[in-house]
Amino acid sequence: MIAAIRRPVGDDELGAALDLRRRVFCDEQGVPLALERDGRDATAMHLVAVDGSGAVVATCRLVRDGGAMLLQRMAVDRAARGLGVGARLLDAAHAEAAAAGAREVELHAQLAVRDFYARAGYAAEGPEFEEAGIVHVAMRRAVP
Secondary structure, eight states: EEEEEEEEEEHHHHHHHHHHHIIIIIIEEEEHHHHHHOHHHHHHEEEEEEEEEEEEEHHHHHEEEETEEEEEEEEEOGGGTTHHHHHHHHHHHHHHHHHOSSSEEEEEEEEGHHHHHHHHEEEEEEEEEEEETEEEEEEEEEEE
């Protein structure tokens, strides 16, 4: 199903990634578009998972924060969920973080997907908190 996981090729793929995020976060989860589009996309490293037809079916972004990378805005199209796409995208994000010299990756996980990140080696830190009306927990893992 997945033909490639890589940085977006051109503005059309980046636009498709941003549209996927809007559908997942705004349409499905009710996050206001003004919060989802926080102004950090221009300086972020974006990754996309593209299927055999060339459609973007998953995306995330990495933002440098000192010696760490922040993994943010990970979204998987509803039709691609449960097929391992998210895990493959996460592996690619870890490889990109390592190549960029990051020592660790940090993220804010929605509670519904906390176990997904724990299986990938992330450990929860601190109390739960609300972000964009959704309960999250901060998590981090070392970059090998």
